[in-house]
Each structure stands twice: as structure tokens, then as C-alpha cells.
Amino acid sequence: MLFRQDPAASHVFAFFRPKCFDKTSKYMSETFKLPPLAIEEYTLANGLRVVLNADNSIPVVSIAVYYNVGSRNEREGRTGFAHLFEHMMFQGSENVPKAGHFQHIMKAGGTMNGTTSSERTNYYETLPANQLPLALWLESDRMRSLAVTQENLDNQREAVKEEKRLRYDNQPYGQIFDLINEMIYKNFANSHSTIGSMEHLDDATVEDVQEFFRIYYAPNNAVLTLSGAFDKQTTKELIETYFGDIASQPLPPALDVSEPTEVAATYKEWEDKLAPFPAFLIGWKIPPRRSPEFNALYLAGKVLYDGDSSRLYQKLVKGEESVIQLFGFTDERRGPSSIFVGAIPKPEKDLSKIRETIMNEIHDLAAHGPTCEEMEKIENQLINDSVRMRQSSMSRAQQIAEFALYDGDPTLVNTDLDELLAVTAEQIRHAVGVYLNTDNRALLDVVPAGKGAAA
Amino acid sequence: MTPELRKSAPAPLAPVSFDIPQPIQATLDNGLRVVIFENERLPLVSFRLAFQSGDTNDPKDSTGLTSAVAAMLVEGTEDYTSLQLAEKIERLGSTISASASDDFTIISASALSLYSSEILHLLAEVVLRPTFPESELDLYRRNTVEHLKFQRSQPGFLAGEQAARLIYGKHPYAKVSPKAEDIEKLDRETLKNFHAETFIPNNAMFIVVGDVKRDEFLVELNELFGDWQQGSVAETDFAEPPVRNSRSLTIVDRPDSAQSNIVISNLGVKRTDPDYFPLIVMNQVLGAGASSRVFMNLREEKGYTYGAYTRLETKKLTGEFEATAEVRTAVTGDSLKEFFYELDRIRKDKVGDQELADAKNFLTGVFPLRAETQEGLTNLIVNQHLYGLPEDYLQTYRENVDAVTVDEVQRVAVRHVRPDEMAIVIVGDANEVLPQAKEYAASVEIFDTDGNRKET
Numbered sequence: 087m088l089f090r091q092d093p094a095a096s097h098v099f100a101f102f103r104p105k106c107f108d109k110t111s112k113y114m115s116e117t118f119k120l121p122p123l124a125i126e127e128y129t130l131a132n133g134l135r136v137v138l139n140a141d142n143s144i145p146v147v148s149i150a151v152y153y154n155v156g157s158r159n160e161r162e163g164r165t166g167f168a169h170l171f172e173h174m175m176f177q178g179s180e181n182v183p184k185a186g187h188f189q190h191i192m193k194a195g196g197t198m199n200g201t202t203s204s205e206r207t208n209y210y211e212t213l214p215a216n217q218l219p220l221a222l223w224l225e226s227d228r229m230r231s232l233a234v235t236q237e238n239l240d241n242q243r244e245a246v247k248e249e250k251r252l253r254y255d256n257q258p259y260g261q262i263f264d265l266i267n268e269m270i271y272k273n274f275a276n277s278h279s280t281i282g283s284m285e286h287l288d289d290a291t292v293e294d295v296q297e298f299f300r301i302y303y304a305p306n307n308a309v310l311t312l313s314g315a316f317d318k319q320t321t322k323e324l325i326e327t328y329f330g331d332i333a334s335q336p337l338p339p340a341l342d343v344s345e346p347t348e349v350a351a352t353y354k355e356w357e358d359k360l361a362p363f364p365a366f367l368i369g370w371k372i373p374p375r376r377s378p379e380f381n382a383l384y385l386a387g388k389v390l391y392d393g394d395s396s397r398l399y400q401k402l403v404k405g406e407e408s409v410i411q412l413f414g415f416t417d418e419r420r421g422p423s424s425i426f427v428g429a430i431p432k433p434e435k436d437l438s439k440i441r442e443t444i445m446n447e448i449h450d451l452a453a454h455g456p457t458c459e460e461m462e463k464i465e466n467q468l469i470n471d472s473v474r475m476r477q478s479s480m481s482r483a484q485q486i487a488e489f490a491l492y493d494g495d496p497t498l499v500n501t502d503l504d505e506l507l508a509v510t511a512e513q514i515r516h517a518v519g520v521y522l523n524t525d526n527r528a529l530l531d532v533v534p535a536g537k538g539a540a541a
Numbered sequence: 542m543t544p545e546l547r548k549s550a551p552a553p554l555a556p557v558s559f560d561i562p563q564p565i566q567a568t569l570d571n572g573l574r575v576v577i578f579e580n581e582r583l584p585l586v587s588f589r590l591a592f593q594s595g596d597t598n599d600p601k602d603s604t605g606l607t608s609a610v611a612a613m614l615v616e617g618t619e620d621y622t623s624l625q626l627a628e629k630i631e632r633l634g635s636t637i638s639a640s641a642s643d644d645f646t647i648i649s650a651s652a653l654s655l656y657s658s659e660i661l662h663l664l665a666e667v668v669l670r671p672t673f674p675e676s677e678l679d680l681y682r683r684n685t686v687e688h689l690k691f692q693r694s695q696p697g698f699l700a701g702e703q704a705a706r707l708i709y710g711k712h713p714y715a716k717v718s719p720k721a722e723d724i725e726k727l728d729r730e731t732l733k734n735f736h737a738e739t740f741i742p743n744n745a746m747f748i749v750v751g752d753v754k755r756d757e758f759l760v761e762l763n764e765l766f767g768d769w770q771q772g773s774v775a776e777t778d779f780a781e782p783p784v785r786n787s788r789s790l791t792i793v794d795r796p797d798s799a800q801s802n803i804v805i806s807n808l809g810v811k812r813t814d815p816d817y818f819p820l821i822v823m824n825q826v827l828g829a830g831a832s833s834r835v836f837m838n839l840r841e842e843k844g845y846t847y848g849a850y851t852r853l854e855t856k857k858l859t860g861e862f863e864a865t866a867e868v869r870t871a872v873t874g875d876s877l878k879e880f881f882y883e884l885d886r887i888r889k890d891k892v893g894d895q896e897l898a899d900a901k902n903f904l905t906g907v908f909p910l911r912a913e914t915q916e917g918l919t920n921l922i923v924n925q926h927l928y929g930l931p932e933d934y935l936q937t938y939r940e941n942v943d944a945v946t947v948d949e950v951q952r953v954a955v956r957h958v959r960p961d962e963m964a965i966v967i968v969g970d971a972n973e974v975l976p977q978a979k980e981y982a983a984s985v986e987i988f989d990t991d992g993n994r995k996e997t
Contacts, residue, residue, distance in 0.1 A: 143582050145557035145559050145909060146909055146913055180547070181548050181549070184841070185841045188832040190550055192903045193832070193898075194906055195902055195903055195904075195906005196906060197907060197910060214557070214910075215557045216554040216556050217554075218554065219551035219553065220550055220551060223547070223550055223551050241841065241843075245847055248844075248847040248868065248869060251800045251867070251869065252847050252848075255800075256799040256800045258694040258695070320554075330542075331542060360797060362690060393631045394615075394631070395624065395632075400627075407680055407683070410684060410687045410688065411691075459632060466653070467634040469634060469653065470634035470635065470653055471634075473583055474585065476583060477915060477916075478913050479913065536796065
């Protein structure tokens with residue numbers, strides 16, 4: 087760098103980006119600083135990590151409990167179990183009857199849900215601010231004393247099977263992401279689906295549920311995050327009252343999610359009885375979330391497939407006019423992660439030609455990197471996304487909880503944007519060259535095979 | 542904490558009040574109504590330019606025209622090509638989107654408030670000076686025809702299409718989607734003329750929420766939209782929805798289905814119906830959420846489904862009441878039995894005081910949650926103004942919910958939930974569905990997924 091005009095400012099944005107000639111933006115990152123979220127973090131004696139983000143702008147509070155268990159922790163023969171277990175967390179505990187959780191939250195004017203991914207299982211509520219004690223009572227009661235009966239397990243097994251049918255089995259293309267993960271990943275922990283198989287769901291027993299609860303649902307395997315309108319002193323006392331005497335447990339067994347780097351050029355054809363058109367999906371294995379390479383590839387994805395001005399939209403939807411729908415995304419994991427590009431081509435279009443266009447664009451990005459204009463777009467989109475995330479107490483609570491659980495540092499919520507803004511065009515070019523511009527990828531072709539499919 | 546203290550739910554803390562202030566309203570000389578809600582909490586701004594006409598206002602021989610005009614606004618203007626527009630908008634990290642619903646056409650833009658002026662200029666450009674380039678229109682036609690085929694693979698679309706046909710008959714709400722031949726005949730002249738006639742300031746409303754200064758904003762808005770010429774708002778004359786006298790069963794035969802998608806519906810009411818508040822409370826008890834009766838019955842007790850709900854669709858002119866679930870094929874008939882049990886019960890028996898209080902507490906309690914994001918707050922304000930709800934609608938919403946009584950819930954259930962004339966639509970495997978479902982209806986018809994009637 088030739089010279090430094092303002093040392094204080096460059097401390098905040100320690101990078102330099104050349105200006106584009108046709109200047110439309112105001113170079114936000116040099117003039118715009120988001121006020122940091124107030125974060126307080128501490129640990130109860132039983133090992134429960136607590137993160138508080140007090141923000142009184144709207145009289146609403148969100149509570150998120152993240153357990154460090156996801157489908158990656160499932161054993162063979164029990165795929166889908168972490169998610170089935172999530173359903174059981176709504177089936178009652180010592181002082182809360184079956185489905186009482188829904189009812190308590192809703193009659194207090196709140197919303198709630200739980201979700202399961204490969205990485206974690208989360209449970210969350212948003213409530214009018216004065217109902218905070220209710221949420222802490224409900225979350226602590228099930229962390230302390232989940233009640234499991236055969237009848238409730240059978241009932242939720244059926245609900246989960248209908249969820250699987252609704253979201254995967256009865257949807258055209260509904261199973262393709264689970265299929266390609268099996269092609270990309272070699273380690274069972276990474277490769278199997280979160281929804282699991284019907285047979286494994288059938289095999290799950292009450293004893294399995296009790297054992298899973300004991301191993302993974304201990305306070306020292308969880309993070310409790312609060313965001314929104316609350317008084318910190320009162321809240322800390324309430325948290326101690328409700329969660330302080332829940333017994334800790336030995337930590338769960340260590341998990342190996344390591345992967346060989348190779349995917350090689352794997353190919354699979356999938357006959358989809360519900361799909362009206364052919365489609366394809368390409369997937370690459372990439373380094374873990376928040377690694378410099380992952381960040382660079384996440385931004386490369388924005389250049390390739392995000393929005394109407396993205397390269398592949400302009401080449402394929404416009405340009406060649408060969409696809410009906412184009413999509414792409416990154417799957418963030420703590421271990422090896424992945425990035426996907428997929429398309430539903432128009433009838434009669436040559437799929438290999440479309441894939442060639444995609445690979446040519448990747449090749450170009452690997453050779454020349456993003457343009458100055460593309461970097462400016464990325465910068466503004468990142469800042470925009472970051473401001474929007476801060477609007478809702480629930481999105482703040484979830485982001486903070488992820489950083490606390492995955493990285494052991496909830497304050498990353500305040501520096502994550504700077505990390506992404508610091509990624510250079512050269513780093514994007516290089517990462518695309520190493521990870522995407524290669525035959526080391528999985529390709530899944532979807533072939534319509536139903537009675538309704540055109541011959 | 543002692544086991545004794547844990548036994549019952551804790552009392553809430555002292556309530557915190559939440560008030561939505563009244564926005565500022567103005568009207569430009571050309572009749573464009575403006576609603577400004579200043580909110581500096583975050584450096585964001587949301588714009589909505591909304592027209593009081595939607596898909597129902599398509600000319601009789603041009604189904605799909607309003608949606609086509611909306612979609613084409615961002616595909617080329619006097620100053621910019623489609624690509625230039627996309628680049629300009631996205632380079633600001635912003636979005637502009639335009640779409641038509643049954644009753645309205647809304648152009649939405651949101652941005653960091655630093656780019657408020659830039660995005661407002663682009664919004665004016667796409668609304669006032671679109672050119673509908675021939676090549677882009679051609680692409681739109683061809684892509685839309687493919688999308689129309691694609692949506693026929695989705696069971697939810699097929700169910701909604703049949704339900705709308707049965708409930709609305711010759712009323713335009715019956716059309717949930719144009720046909721390929723409608724799209725193929727859309728031409729540039731028609732779009733241009735329709736845009737000139739319909740996208741007029743005296744048929745529109747400009748709503749802004751966020752980090753803006755009202756005086757500066759009004760000056761800028763007047764510079765950009767002040768010369769926009771008024772026009773005459775077209776009169777509409779729609780057929781009445783049919784009167785239904787018996788319960789019917791319509792099956793869409795979708796081979797290889799893993800489930801049955803069930804929709805049971807009857808004609809409902811418009812958004813401004815005086816029964817609106819008792820209706821939403823009744824619907825909350827019956828089926829709006831995870832603690833409502835049909836969910837507790839069909840999912841939590843029976844395990845038939847991942848989710849069972851009831852829903853009120855209240856549009857500008859009329860609406861519908863519907864009950865929906867996706868169930869495993871083998872319990873299609875059992876699910877109908879439980880649905881009709883609950884639909885009869887809400888009419889026959891008064892709801893309990895506690896059940897009523899719980900439903901009302903939910904509706905009043907989630908109200909501030911819905912206003913937490915700028916997007917959520919904007920939607921509340923947009924709906925209030927587009928449907929012409931009272932000026933103090935958002936301020937009195939919670940009082941109105943609280944005022945609903947047990948007797949009113951029963952009265953509106955009897956009036957608006959009418960099992961004897963409901964249309965049952967089931968998308969699934971007809972061979973398995975028919976024997977289970979036919980006893981629940983007086984008549985049966987079967988369609989294929991292309992919408993053609995099959996032999997029963």
C-alpha cells in the first residue's frame with residue numbers, strides 16, 4: 087500500500103479496493119460502520135453457555151437454545167433420529183403436558199419452532215417481552231426432564247413420516263439434495279440425510295430417545311441465547327433459577343467429520359417419478375464455513391448465480407435462453423462443506439451444452455476473477471444483508487447462537503461482515519480455480535420417469 | 542429451583558406497551574396518495590408503489606396481462622436495458638420487484654437508506670418509462686409457458702386450482718393461473734396500452750417506511766412522479782360466485798403420489814366484512830395454528846399428517862374459508878372424518894372461555910412481533926391502506942380482537958363455516974382415494990393433472 091491517509095479508519099477496514107470507473111455507489115464500506123450488537127457471554131456452573139444481546143427497540147424477546155447435536159451425530163441404522171428427537175422435545179416434560187409447549191407459547195402471544203440440520207438442533211421462541219419467564223421455564227423443563235412414552239414416539243414417528251412425504255417424497259426434485267450429498271461425502275456422518283429413511287424411523291425405540299437425551303441434551307452441550315427487550319440483571323437471575331441446577335453430563339463422544347478431498351468425477355442418474363422436466367445438479371466439496379476459502383467461494387457464488395445480474399442468469403436464462411430455472415447455494419458446515427449449481431433446462435435443450443456454459447464461466451472466473459463492478463455489488467449486498475439481519479430479535483439470536491456454538495465466540499456476529507468484506511477479488515479467483523474449476527465434483531442428472539412424464 | 546416451584550408456568554413480568562404511531566399522509570396534485578412512516582431505527586428504507594388493480598382486472602380476452610406488465614417493468618426502460626437495470630439495482634445491494642395478485646399490483650423496492658435516492662429514481666424509471674422490448678417479451682412468453690407446465694407437477698397448485706374453480710365459478714378469483722394460449726397471444730402493443738391506461742397515479746398509492754425525512758422525500762417524490770398523468774379508472778363488473786347447495790368431491794388423479802393433498806372449502810367474505818374480528822378469533826380456535834383444534838386432532842392425536850390447518854382468505858371483493866392437510870393416502874377418509882367432526886363442532890358447541898382467551902391472547906400478543914422488521918411493518922401498513930381499513934386500524938386492532946365474545950364466535954362459525962356445501966378437493970392417487978372419500982360427498986368428479994375431466 088502506497089500510503090495510509092487515516093490510520094483510524096483503516097483499522098476498521100483494513101483493505102483497499104480500487105474504485106470502478108463508472109462510479110454508482112458511495113463505497114459504503116469506507117464510510118459506513120454498523121454499531122456493534124451488545125453481547126454479554128457467561129457460563130453457568132453446570133456448563134450451560136449463555137449469551138445476552140439486550141436491545142430494547144421493540145418490546146419483544148427471542149430465546150434460542152442450540153444443542154450441539156445434529157444428523158452428523160447419528161449412528162448407522164438410525165438416520166433421521168436427531169430430527170425425530172426434535173419432535174419429541176414438544177411431547178411433554180415433567181411439568182408440561184404433551185403439546186403443552188405449543189399451547190403455552192401461543193396463548194402468551196408467541197411463536198416457536200425447532201429445526202434440525204447436520205450441525206445442530208435448535209429450539210426457539212419469540213414472545214412479548216414480559217413473557218420471558220415462560221420461555222425460560224419451558225426450555226428448562228424439557229432440558230431437565232423430557233418425558234418419553236411409546237405412544238408419543240409412535241405418534242411423532244407418523245408425523246415425521248408425513249413431513250418426509252410432504253417435503254421430499256411427494257415433491258418433484260424433492261430428493262436430489264440428499265442424493266448428491268451421498269455422492270459428495272464419503273464419511274457417513276456427512277453423507278446421510280437429516281430426514282433419514284422410513285426403515286430407520288421405524289426402528290427407533292423409546293430407549294434410543296432416552297439415551298440420546300442423556301448424551302446430547304445436557305446443559306454443557308448447549309448454548310442459550312436471548313435477544314431483545316429485557317433487563318439484564320432480572321434475566322440473569324431468572325436464568326440461574328431455571329437452568330442453574332440442571333445436572334451436567336459427560337461430554338458426548340468426539341466426532342470425526344473428516345473427508346478425503348476427492349469427490350472425483352462422480353455421476354449418477356436419478357429417475358424421478360414426479361419430475362415434469364429433466365434437471366441437473368452439480369456439487370463440489372469445499373473447505374469448512376468461515377475458512378478463507380469458504381468465504382471466497384460463498385462470494386463467488388454471488389457472482390455466479392445470485393440475482394438477475396449474475397453471470398449464469400445472464401448466460402443461461404437470458405443469453406442462451408436455455409433454462410427455466412437456475413439456482414445455486416452453499417451448504418455451511420463446521421467440517422467439509424459444499425457448493426451447488428443446478429438448473430431445470432427447457433425441453434429439447436442439450437444438458438451437456440448448458441453444463442459446458444457453466445464450466446466455461448467458472449473457468450473465466452478462475453482466470454480473471456470478479457470485475458470491479460461485481461466486487462462493488464458484493465460489498466453492498468453484504469452490508470445490506472447484515473443490516474437486515476439485525477432487524478429481528480430472532481435472527482440476531484440465531485446468528486449469535488451459531489457463532490457461540492460453532493466458534494466459541496458470539497462476538498463474531500460483529501466482525502463477520504468485516505471478514506467477508508476483506509475478501510479480495512484475487513482470493514475469489516484463486517479459490518474458484520482450486521475448488522470449482524475441476525472435474526473433482528459430483529453430477530446428478532434427474533430423469534423424469536413418472537406415468538405423467540413426456541416420453 | 543424447587544420441584545414445587547417448577548410445577549406451574551410462571552407469571553409474566555409487567556407488560557410493556559407497544560404503539561404504532563400514525564403515518565403522515567399526503568396527496569400529489571395528480572392524485573397519487575402518499576403514506577410516509579418515518580422510522581430511523583436502522584439505516585433501511587422500503588418503498589411500495591401499489592395499484593388498485595390486479596389479475597382480476599385483466600381484460601376479458603387478455604388473461605395474464607396484468608402479471609405480464611408487472612413482470613416486464615424491470616425488463617427494459619427508455620434509458621436502460623434489462624441487464625443494465627439488474628446491474629444498477631443489484632450493485633446498490635438493493636432489490637426492486639413487481640408482481641400482481643388478484644386485487645393489486647405492487648412494485649416493491651428496498652435499500653440501505655444511503656441509496657434511497659438512487660433506488661427511488663430506478664423505481665420511477667421502471668414504473669413510468671418501461672418499453673416492453675420485443676425480445677424480452679418473447680422470452681417472458683416462452684418461460685412463462687414452461688412455468689405453467691412446471692406448476693402442474695406441484696400437488697398444492699393442482700388443489701388450489703380446483704378449489705378456486707369450484708368456489709368462485711365465473712368470478713375472476715376462479716383463475717389462479719393463465720393458460721399457455723393466453724400467454725402466447727400477449728403482444729407488445731397490448732402491454733404498452735394497458736400499462737398506459739392502468740398504471741396511473743389516481744389508481745395508486747406510494748407507501749414509504751424507514752429512514753427518510755418526510756419533507757425531503759416529498760420534494761423528491763414530486764420531482765419524479767409529479768408529471769405523471771392522471772387517467773380514468775376502469776369500472777369493473779364481475780359475475781357473482783355460484784351458490785352451492787351440496788357437498789362435492791373433486792379428485793385430481795396424480796399417479797405416484799406419496800400423499801393425499803386435501804382442501805375443503807366454502808365461499809367466505811371480503812377483507813372489510815364486519816365479521817372480520819370474530820372470524821379470525823374463530824379461525825384461531827379452529828385451525829390457524831399448531832395449538833388449534835384440527836392440528837391437535839389430526840396430527841398430535843392421530844398422526845395422520847405433518848400439519849392440518851384452516852385458513853381464511855379475505856380478498857378485496859370476497860374470499861374463502863378452507864381446511865387443508867397433506868395426509869398419507871391410507872388415512873384420506875379418516876382425515877375427512879376428523880375434519881368434518883371439527884367443522885361441525887365449532888358450529889354446534891360454544892367454545893370454552895379459556896379457549897377463547899387463549900386465541901385472543903395469541904392474536905394480540907403476536908401483533909408487535911409482526912411489526913419487528915421493516916418488511917413486516919410495511920406489510921401491515923400496505924394492507925391497511927390498500928384494503929381501505931380505518932385510519933386507526935393498527936392502533937385499535939388489539940382492542941377489536943379483545944372485544945370478541947363466545948357468542949360471536951359461534952355466530953360467525955355458523956355463518957361462514959358451511960360443511961353441507963363444501964367443495965372437497967383431493968390431489969392424490971384416485972384409485973385409492975375414491976373408495977375412502979366418496980361417502981363424504983353427494984357428487985364426484987375426477988380430473989387428470991392437466992385439468993381434463995376423466996371418467997368416474
